[in-house]
Amino acid sequence: MKSTKILNKNSSLIFLLILLGFTILVTFTSEAFGSGFISTSFLKVLGKTLCLAIVAIAMDLVWGYTGILSLGHFAFFGLGGYMIGMWLMYERTREIVQTSLSEATIPPTPDEVIDAIGNQIFGVVGSSDFPIIWIFSNSLFMQLALVILVPCFLAFIFGWLAFRSRVTGVYLSILTQAMTLALALYLFQNDSGLRGNNGLSGLQNIPGMDKINQSFISIYFFWASACALAFFYLVADWLVSGKFGSVLKGIRDDESRIRFLGYPVENYKLFIFIFSAGIAGIAGALYYPQAGIINPAELAPIASIYLAVWVAIGGRGKLYGAVIGAVFVSLVSSRFTSGQIPDLNIGNYTIAWVDWWLVILGITFVLVTIFTPKGLGGLVDLFHKGKITGRYDRDFGPEQGSLRKKEASK
């Protein structure tokens, strides 16, 4: 126990050092503070990637540690983005409207200003009134609170219903898919109050920071994302390393046994589900200002499935595995799908990577599942365990003929 504890601390420390090194490296090669080797647009990609790593940690908590395969975590991520997007859009539009109205000969009344803002924001869906859900959009503090509260509330309602009726396994996964699909379909409607399929845009323009160049804003967001990643990594590590983590892993491995030990399994599942929804919301709130736009397509079921694929490829049940998976796969994926890799001509057929990338990803997923069930993060383990005990995956028991690891885990 003690030795694993130290190992844990070590792996957190190594992770934080790598993250710090990466942040410094990026800072000094950015356009704002350094050589300009990294373009601002690529810097945004990196910043967004860190946010994806955060939501991957959230996913790992529920899936890798507690065994709840949630295929709807991007609903929470998207909601976080929408919540911060509402304030960004309102405040930014207010600035513009106020500047233009101040040139008028008669000063506008506050009502006129509000109407003008509403017109600007909702004109695109044929409306000019603020829907009730925008009631707090003029307050940064309230919208920041909603970034956490709204995803947590959705997770609470969903989790309370699902876990209490003991829906588990693939049925639960399907329900989570349905949840995110239903939410996306709802948001696609023009009268949902969030501008339908137009979504919220112009989020990269931070109110009150007009004078500041995007290259600086991008690096600020990059730093914020890196800090959030470090913070949530440590929190998640604390959560899973103690007795609480033991119970979570117990629920994953044998739910009914944990029940007979007297632990109210539903409460634990609900707790971790809500907690990870909150993390996902915060990650989304950091992601979308860097992306600049959010629309309901972001909440499509496929996004949440990608998340599960990242965590599986990276290695679930390991926090660094989830981070490796999210960073590696999403970076490679954005490279392939952005058309930066030249098409490959093989005789009478040309492989267009943009189309073939999904196939490659699918094959990789299958291969990883078969050959390294612990994912890329498992390779670190392999190296580690082999060195320390020198008995990785040999006979599991003390006697001849006792269970091997594979049989034991059945």
Place this chain on the structure above:
Amino acid sequence: MSSLLEVSGISVSFDGFKAINNLSFSIGNPELRAIIGPNGAGKTTFMDIITGKTKPEAGYVKWGEKNINLIGLSEAKIAQLGVGRKFQKPTVFEEQSIRSNLLMSIKKNRNPFSVLYSKTTIEDEEKITSILDEIGLSQQTKRAAGELSHGQKQWLEIGMLLAQEPQLLLVDEPAAGMSPFEREHTTELLLEAAKTRAVVVVEHDIEFIRRLNCRVTVLHEGSVLAEGSLDHVTSNQDVIDVYLGR
């Protein structure tokens, strides 16, 4: 002797098949009791009902001095009240260390927030040490539970139950698949445990039960066929017909 658990007139059926039929049973504290019966006699279903996994259609299960009705309570709640259960297949958390397995079982507040902020106290450490001594695994606390042999896993699971400090211990076939030496150790553990609490052992092996030297309840087709000492029930003609005669 006042009874700790009183089961009265419970019935349960699965798709029309009566697994438990108007069964009544009671056990005092401390007491050691063995339950035998052929396959399908309802032994496991009986345990399922007491531990809250299965809800009976009729009857009640009264628990403790306050006569709490256990029917309708969740498994976790029943376990917190003091009913511990050991499954037929050893179920320990294989990926976790022996120590973590025991630490998780120690009787403490089970709600998520108090577990999150719980500290391992000196008393906890002492308790773990004494349980490890009792189950004979004190040299191996850091090992993953999955590395243990079948018999050691059974003991670890019994150790986890002891750490839970239940007033009633339900043990399902503890000696299955054990070597003679391991059986002896298991017998000692159960006899020791039964000094301070009620223990119900479900077992097929008559030799093992003889060594426990306790009252025996014979189940057949979901109800009690006979009850008494082992010699008494084995000389009962009904028991011979349905069980021993096979």
